[in-house]
Amino acid sequence: MKINTAEFIISNSEVAKCPAEFLPEYAFIGRSNVGKSSLINMLTNHKNLAKTSGRPGKTQLINHFKINNNWFLVDLPGYGYAKVSKKTKSVFQQFITDYFETREQLVCAFVLIDIRHEAQNIDIEFMSYMGESEIPFCIIFTKADKISKTKIDSHIAAYKKQMFANNWEEMPHYFVTSATEQTGKDEVLSYIDEVNQEVFKNNSQF
Numbered sequence: 001m002k003i004n005t006a007e008f009i010i011s012n013s014e015v016a017k018c019p020a021e022f023l024p025e026y027a028f029i030g031r032s033n034v035g036k037s038s039l040i041n042m043l044t045n046h047k048n049l050a051k052t053s054g055r056p057g058k059t060q061l062i063n064h065f066k067i068n069n070n071w072f073l074v075d076l077p078g079y080g081y082a083k084v085s086k087k088t089k090s091v092f093q094q095f096i097t098d099y100f101e102t103r104e105q106l107v108c109a110f111v112l113i114d115i116r117h118e119a120q121n122i123d124i125e126f127m128s129y130m131g132e133s134e135i136p137f138c139i140i141f142t143k144a145d146k147i148s149k150t151k152i153d154s155h156i157a158a159y160k161k162q163m164f165a166n167n168w169e170e171m172p173h174y175f176v177t178s179a180t181e182q183t184g185k186d187e188v189l190s191y192i193d194e195v196n197q198e199v200f201k202n203n204s205q206f
Ligand code: GTP
Pocket: 031, 032, 033, 034, 035, 036, 037, 038, 039, 051, 052, 053, 054, 055, 056, 057, 058, 059, 060, 076, 077, 078, 079, 142, 143, 144, 145, 146, 177, 178, 179, 180, 181
């Protein structure tokens, strides 16, 4: 799929204030600093559409970006960022969970995982929550440029093992990406294109 237009629409911390238009949307979630905002820039061919930073905790709101006037990419704050105070953290979590539990336009979430690290409890817990809440999601392994191809394969194999050990019957659909090297872009965009076609055809709400 070719991205012709990508525009920032709105940032907010209330699901009720998210765009009212009924268009399919895809949300990016994962630990702080995993590369959610960078991936959105990579997918849309922009340098600064979504704000990025070397320091965790950059994205603090729900950010809607309208793509090709036809669907949304949604950049979310990260979870697991220890430096945010407990109170702020619970507010974050509340509006993130509100988003996932009430946003009817959400057709698929992408859970981002840094390819360099072993499965972390917080990610496994978050994916279990998504499974229990019946929210469709895929995994996107990020920062693939940081390790060798051999390591990428062994890290994914280890990840699968850990998911099975945590009672997952099958590995969710997954992608391997690098925002700096622009890899994995066609795969993610083709997937979104397929899902868009399916929901436009089969879901009368869209
Ligand atoms: P929060 O908004 O704080 O939750 O972070 P985020 O998940 O949006 O991460 P962000 O895109 O801001 O990137 C965090 C840091 O990782 C930045 O310094 C990026 O340049 C770097 N980064 C992101 N993706 C990649 C990648 O694919 N490869 C490399 N080498 N660095 C990356």
